[in-house]
Amino acid sequence: MKKKETVSVKVAQERLRQIEIKPGxxxxxxxxxxxxxxxxxxxxxxxxPPFPRSPLDGYAVRSQDTQGASIKTPVKLKVIEHICAGMYPSKKVESGEAVKIMTGAPIPEGADGIIKQELTDEGNENVELYESVRAYGNYCFQGEDVxxxxxxxxxxxxxxxxxxxxxxxxxxxxxxxxAVPKIGIMATGDELISAGQPLIPGKIYDSNGPLLEARVSELGCSALRLKSLRDDARGLAEAVKSAIGHCNALITSGGVSVGVRDCMPDVAKLLNAEVLFHGINAKPGSPMMVMVIEGKLVFCLSGNPFAAAATFEVLVRPVLERMRGREEWKPQRVWGKLNTAFQKPSAVRRYVRGRIEDGIVWLPEGRHSSGMLASMAGCNCLVDIPGDSGKLDAGASVEVILL
Amino acid sequence: MKKKETVSVKVAQERLRQIEIKPGxxxxxxxxxxxxxxxxxxxxxxxxPPFPRSPLDGYAVRSQDTQGASIKTPVKLKVIEHICAGMYPSKKVESGEAVKIMTGAPIPEGADGIIKQELTDEGNENVELYESVRAYGNYCFQGEDVxxxxxxxxxxxxxxxxxxxxxxxxxxxxxxxxAVPKIGIMATGDELISAGQPLIPGKIYDSNGPLLEARVSELGCSALRLKSLRDDARGLAEAVKSAIGHCNALITSGGVSVGVRDCMPDVAKLLNAEVLFHGINAKPGSPMMVMVIEGKLVFCLSGNPFAAAATFEVLVRPVLERMRGREEWKPQRVWGKLNTAFQKPSAVRRYVRGRIEDGIVWLPEGRHSSGMLASMAGCNCLVDIPGDSGKLDAGASVEVILL
Missing domain, CATH: 3.90.105.10 (Molybdopterin biosynthesis moea protein, domain 2)
Structure with missing residues (x-):
C-alpha cells in the first residue's frame, strides 16, 4: 500500500463531530x-415538604397567644391533640389552644409557630410555655425545599x-x-489466542479485546465481544458487516498499518465504506482508521495495546459519550508538573501514559512503547504532549487527560 | 430520654476503625x-513479549552482514523465509541470509537486528539493504515489557x-x-410511603431508602433494600435482628433522636446491642447512632435526607470501603475557595453540600437545611467546616470531601 495522507487529531475529532448521532x-x-x-x-x-411541617419536637401554637411568656410568667394553653410524623391533624388550633407535635409532623391549621418542648413543662393535657414565638417561627413552609x-x-x-x-x-x-449503546469489539490478528489456551510459539494472548470491552463497560456502554479474527480481508469484511447489523458502533484492533497482512483498508474497499480518515498525525496509534458502513461508525485501532488504549480515549470515547446521550461531554483535562524529564520529543503530538497525584505527573520510566501494556497498571491519565514541545525538563507543565 | 453524651467525628471514626473487618x-x-x-x-x-519480536515490517538479519550498506553500496542477502505475526520461524538465519518479517512476528534465531522495509528494495527471494543495523537494533527482547x-x-x-x-x-x-459486601438498607418512620403510592396527607415519600441504596451500589456494594418500617420498637427490633442475619452490615434511617417515636435507642436495648456511640458533635445528623449486634455493624442515621447522606459519607463509607477490601482507603479531600460567604457559623463541625469546579466551591444558596435534598442535584462535594471557623468570607479556603 502507498503511504496515505494523515490528518491531525483535531481534524479527526472534527470529522467525527460532524457525524450526526441520535441516541435512542x-x-x-x-x-x-x-x-x-x-x-x-x-x-x-x-x-x-407537601405540607407545613414542624422542624422539631414541641407545641404548635398561635404566636399571638405566646406574647410575654417567660419562666416567671408562663402562658398556659390547652393541648387539644398529639400529632406525630405520619399523622394528620384533625383539629384547628383556636386561641388558647396548642397541639403537641413531633418533628416532621404537619402543623395544624390555625397554628403559626412551634415552641420547642425544652421551653415548656412538656404537659399532655395542658402546657405551660416559658418563651414566646414570633409569627412563623420554627415553621417549615409547604414547598420550602421544592x-x-x-x-x-x-x-x-x-x-x-x-x-x-x-x-x-x-x-x-x-x-x-x-438507551445504552451496544458497542461491538473485535480484535484481529493471526497471532492472537485467548486466555486459557496454551501459549503456542509465535502467538500472544489477546489483550485488546478484553481491555476495550472493560473500558467500554466502564463508560456505561454495553460491550459485545466478538470472536477474534484472522488476518483475512474477505473473512473480516463478512464479520464486520454482520457485526454492524447488531451494534451501534464497532471497534476493531489490528490490521490498519501498511504490512501485507494489514487487511482493514481492504475491508473498507470490499464493503464500499466511507473512510473518514486513515492515519493520524500523532503517536501512538497513528495508523488508525475510521470508516462509516451503512451509517455505522467502525473504529479501526492499532493492534499495539497502548496505541489502541490511547487512541480510544482521544477519538472513540467522545463519540461513545454522545451515543449515550452526553452531547456536550468534554474530557477532564488538567495541568500538572512532570516529576522527571521526558527525553523523547517527537515531531508529532504524543500521548504518554502517566499518573497525576496532587498536581505532579509521574511517568513510568522507560516503559512507554506502544506495545507495552503492563506499565498502565498504576496510570490514571494520558499526558498530551504537543508536536513542537521539544525535550521536556522535570517540572515542566503538561496537560493531561484523566482516564 | 435524657440527653446523651456526644462524641466528635474523629472519635466516632476511631471507634469504627477499631472494629475488625475481615472481608471474604x-x-x-x-x-x-x-x-x-x-x-x-x-x-x-x-x-x-513471549519471544523476541519485530517492532516493524522489514528484514531480520545478522547485524554484522549489514555493515557498510548504503544506497550506493547495497548489501544483498538471500531471503530464506517470510514470517508474519502469529507464525513461528522454522529456520535459523545464517551469514548471508535474511528473513522477511512483519510487525509482531518472532525474530528468528541467528538474527540480531531488523532493517525497515523502506530501507530495502522489498525483495521476496533476495533483498538489497540500503542501510546497516547495529546489533540488537529494532529488536524487541523477550520479556522486555514484562x-x-x-x-x-x-x-x-x-x-x-x-x-x-x-x-x-x-x-x-x-x-x-x-467478596462484595451485602448492605441492608431500612428506612423507618410512620410518615413514609413509597414512590408510586398516592400521597396521603401527613405522609412523605421515602427518599432515604432509594438514596442510600443507590449510593451503596455506586460504591460497589450490594444493596439489599428492606421494607420501610413504622415507628415501633418491638417490630423494628425483630426486623433488625432478621436483617443482620443475611447482611454484612445494616443501615437504617430515622428514629435516632429524642422524640417519643424515636425507637432506635429502644431497639438497641431490646437487642442488647453494644452502642459504639449515640450522637456526634457535628451537623447535620448529630443524633446518629452506631451499634454492634451479633458482630454486625448497624448504622442508624438521622431521618433527615441530607443528614443521612452527609453522615453516610463521613462515617459509613470508610467502613464499607474496608468491607470491600480497601483497608487503606481514604476519602479524596481537596482544598478550594468559597465562591460566596457562608454566613452560618456553628460551634460544632459542619458538613455543607457544595460543588467544586476548578478550585472554586459553590454553595447552593440558602438551601442547606438537613431536611432539604433537592439542592444536592448539582453537588459533587461536602464542605468540611471546622467548629471554630466563624463566619467564612467569599474567597476563604475550605476543605471538601469529593462525593
Whole structure:
C-alpha cells in the first residue's frame, strides 16, 4: 500500500463531530436509573415538604397567644391533640389552644409557630410555655425545599445517587433515559489466542479485546465481544458487516498499518465504506482508521495495546459519550508538573501514559512503547504532549487527560 | 430520654476503625472482575513479549552482514523465509541470509537486528539493504515489557480496564477478589410511603431508602433494600435482628433522636446491642447512632435526607470501603475557595453540600437545611467546616470531601 495522507487529531475529532448521532431513549424505573443519562428535564410534581411541617419536637401554637411568656410568667394553653410524623391533624388550633407535635409532623391549621418542648413543662393535657414565638417561627413552609413545577435537574445529567433520592422524594417511579449503546469489539490478528489456551510459539494472548470491552463497560456502554479474527480481508469484511447489523458502533484492533497482512483498508474497499480518515498525525496509534458502513461508525485501532488504549480515549470515547446521550461531554483535562524529564520529543503530538497525584505527573520510566501494556497498571491519565514541545525538563507543565 | 453524651467525628471514626473487618474473598473470571478489589498480588506468569519480536515490517538479519550498506553500496542477502505475526520461524538465519518479517512476528534465531522495509528494495527471494543495523537494533527482547515473575499490581487495587487488559495479556483466566459486601438498607418512620403510592396527607415519600441504596451500589456494594418500617420498637427490633442475619452490615434511617417515636435507642436495648456511640458533635445528623449486634455493624442515621447522606459519607463509607477490601482507603479531600460567604457559623463541625469546579466551591444558596435534598442535584462535594471557623468570607479556603 502507498503511504496515505494523515490528518491531525483535531481534524479527526472534527470529522467525527460532524457525524450526526441520535441516541435512542427508553423509560425505566427510577431504581434502575443509576449511572444512566437523563433524557428529560425533571420537574417537581409535588411540593416538598407537601405540607407545613414542624422542624422539631414541641407545641404548635398561635404566636399571638405566646406574647410575654417567660419562666416567671408562663402562658398556659390547652393541648387539644398529639400529632406525630405520619399523622394528620384533625383539629384547628383556636386561641388558647396548642397541639403537641413531633418533628416532621404537619402543623395544624390555625397554628403559626412551634415552641420547642425544652421551653415548656412538656404537659399532655395542658402546657405551660416559658418563651414566646414570633409569627412563623420554627415553621417549615409547604414547598420550602421544592415548589411544584420547579426544575430539579436537566436532560443530559448522569444520574447519581442524589438524583435517585430526589426522584424518590417526589414519588416518581419512572424516568426517561438514553438507551445504552451496544458497542461491538473485535480484535484481529493471526497471532492472537485467548486466555486459557496454551501459549503456542509465535502467538500472544489477546489483550485488546478484553481491555476495550472493560473500558467500554466502564463508560456505561454495553460491550459485545466478538470472536477474534484472522488476518483475512474477505473473512473480516463478512464479520464486520454482520457485526454492524447488531451494534451501534464497532471497534476493531489490528490490521490498519501498511504490512501485507494489514487487511482493514481492504475491508473498507470490499464493503464500499466511507473512510473518514486513515492515519493520524500523532503517536501512538497513528495508523488508525475510521470508516462509516451503512451509517455505522467502525473504529479501526492499532493492534499495539497502548496505541489502541490511547487512541480510544482521544477519538472513540467522545463519540461513545454522545451515543449515550452526553452531547456536550468534554474530557477532564488538567495541568500538572512532570516529576522527571521526558527525553523523547517527537515531531508529532504524543500521548504518554502517566499518573497525576496532587498536581505532579509521574511517568513510568522507560516503559512507554506502544506495545507495552503492563506499565498502565498504576496510570490514571494520558499526558498530551504537543508536536513542537521539544525535550521536556522535570517540572515542566503538561496537560493531561484523566482516564 | 435524657440527653446523651456526644462524641466528635474523629472519635466516632476511631471507634469504627477499631472494629475488625475481615472481608471474604472469591475467585472469579477476569472478564467479570471490572470494578472489584483485587485480593491477591498479581505476578506475571509469562514473559511479555513471549519471544523476541519485530517492532516493524522489514528484514531480520545478522547485524554484522549489514555493515557498510548504503544506497550506493547495497548489501544483498538471500531471503530464506517470510514470517508474519502469529507464525513461528522454522529456520535459523545464517551469514548471508535474511528473513522477511512483519510487525509482531518472532525474530528468528541467528538474527540480531531488523532493517525497515523502506530501507530495502522489498525483495521476496533476495533483498538489497540500503542501510546497516547495529546489533540488537529494532529488536524487541523477550520479556522486555514484562518479565515472568514480576509484580504487575498489588492486592487492594480496584480493578480497572487496564488491569483487565494486563491480566488478559498474561493469559490469566481467573483472579481472587474480595467478596462484595451485602448492605441492608431500612428506612423507618410512620410518615413514609413509597414512590408510586398516592400521597396521603401527613405522609412523605421515602427518599432515604432509594438514596442510600443507590449510593451503596455506586460504591460497589450490594444493596439489599428492606421494607420501610413504622415507628415501633418491638417490630423494628425483630426486623433488625432478621436483617443482620443475611447482611454484612445494616443501615437504617430515622428514629435516632429524642422524640417519643424515636425507637432506635429502644431497639438497641431490646437487642442488647453494644452502642459504639449515640450522637456526634457535628451537623447535620448529630443524633446518629452506631451499634454492634451479633458482630454486625448497624448504622442508624438521622431521618433527615441530607443528614443521612452527609453522615453516610463521613462515617459509613470508610467502613464499607474496608468491607470491600480497601483497608487503606481514604476519602479524596481537596482544598478550594468559597465562591460566596457562608454566613452560618456553628460551634460544632459542619458538613455543607457544595460543588467544586476548578478550585472554586459553590454553595447552593440558602438551601442547606438537613431536611432539604433537592439542592444536592448539582453537588459533587461536602464542605468540611471546622467548629471554630466563624463566619467564612467569599474567597476563604475550605476543605471538601469529593462525593
Amino acid at each position: 431513549t427508553e423509560i425505566i424505573g427510577v431504581s434502575e436509573a443509576l449511572g444512566r443519562i437523563c433524557a428529560q428535564d425533571v420537574y417537581a410534581v409535588i411540593n416538598q 415548589k411544584q413545577g420547579m426544575l430539579l435537574f436537566e436532560k443530559g445529567v448522569q444520574l447519581r445517587y442524589m438524583h435517585v433520592g430526589i426522584m424518590a422524594s417526589q414519588g416518581m417511579e419512572n424516568i426517561e433515559v438514553y | 474473598t472469591e475467585i472469579i473470571g477476569v472478564s467479570e472482575a471490572l470494578g472489584r478489589i483485587c485480593a491477591q498480588d498479581v505476578y506475571a506468569v509469562i514473559n511479555q 518479565k515472568q515473575g514480576m509484580l504487575l499490581f498489588e492486592k487492594g487495587v480496584q480493578l480497572r480496564y487496564m488491569h483487565v487488559g494486563i491480566m488478559a495479556s498474561q493469559g490469566m483466566e481467573n483472579i481472587e477478589v474480595y
